[in-house]
Amino acid sequence: MSEFKQTFNSSLGKKLIMALTGLFLCTFLIVHLGGNLLLFKNDDGYSFNAYANFLTHFPPIEVIAYLLYLCILVHTIYAIILTTRNRRARPVGYAVQTKSPASWSSKNMGILGAILFLFIVIHMGDFWFTYKYNNILGFKEYRTNLVTGERTVTDFKPEYADFENSVATENNVEIVRVKDLHARVAFSFSHLWYVIFYVIAMGAVAFHLLHGFQSAFRTLGWVHRRYTPIVYFIGTWLFAVIIPLGFAAMPVVYFIQSLK
Template identity: 55%
Template sequence: MSNFSKTFSSTLGRKLIMCLTGLFLCTFLVVHLIGNLQLFANDGGYSFNKYAYFMTHFTPIKVVSYLLYTSIIVHTVWAIIITQKNKAARPVSYAVKGANGSIWSSRNMGILGTIIFLFVVIHMSNFWYKYHWGETPYIEYHTDLNTGVTEIKELTAADYTQYVQYVDNNGIEIIKSKDLYKEVAFAFSSPIYVAFYILAMAALAFHLLHGFQSAFQTLGWNNSKYKPLVNFLGVWVFSIIIPIGFAAMPIYFFLFK
């Protein structure tokens, strides 16, 4: 076995892989949330559908997406390996367990991670899979570039085609795209799915409460110089703002759409 293989098969190596894939996934969460805020635009899905097309057809982003899928799988597999090895090394649980929230999250990272992984699988089957290979309907937007007014035209299956964007001789921008916005509205009309989505975001909050700070501890950056910033980002940004931001979407659609 090479030194490289030994390094990444060691306990520290596994934690380093978990750290790097976890921080990459944290970066994705920020970008994904910013993009999904287009769902709150009151424009019949125009902004969100344009964003969805851009994210699935812009080549650099398509390349990064494969890194994302790999990171999810590696992060999950390595988490299982680390959990099993920790159990093998300590077959008897500690007699006394802390009641502190962050300690609870560190003790239950396996459960939290399982909920999140299940959510990712369901979430991608509902949106990512249907958008690429399912029967996501098409919609057409006619925007007058002089007034900024947009008209929406529902399309029948006979009108379905690839994404189209052009400006006609009258200064009307015409965009025909898959209506992922409609898929989102349909999914979030289910109280069961909305409840599961919120549960998953709660699990994500606790998962990140421990995981984000743990990643910087693995890197050796959780010292007195960086700890206040790491704690602030870990608690307020990744454990509160981001999960609430995502949870607000199904609640908004369920109550107001």
């Protein structure tokens, strides 16, 4: 037990924990982007609101969500510890700066991580906290004809304060009543400052993952001449290009729509 504790208290142990938590967060980004792309469906927020309701009321998902929050905190704390130790180990810079093969993103992981942590705090406060604990959100009622597939949407006012959601079927009509997080998204993304900050944060995500995804595999020792190019390809195009662009497109599109 002491050897196990000593291992994870070492710099290598902390890097291993950062690698594992980082890869878990990468997996979450794929799932999160897939759910958020429902914002682009032209269905008056039905799919996105149903998705948000599922995430916050399905117990296994809630357990994974709290594991996610823990990973974010652990990843951030260990990053701060390692960065501080590295600076203390070399308090004075080299007199002669040699050309280093290290990329810009690898040299600036600290500032990129700080931007992301600030973004996560603001983002979760604006959406997750508002959805779970703030009563400012309204409700939507979606009535779907199960025979024709036609759907109507109206505002819904619950009769009691602690109402969360309901699903019922009457005369071949499915009635879904949920919190209207879609309206909150549209409201937040109608502010130019928020959109700019969101896009900057997604730029930070791109550069952070450009180095972090590949670095995690090296830390874990999963390096092979046959598979390393695949890791680099996935880290570059999926995590540093496609995912950040997918997230950044949402506030931009909603802001443009708010101008019409």
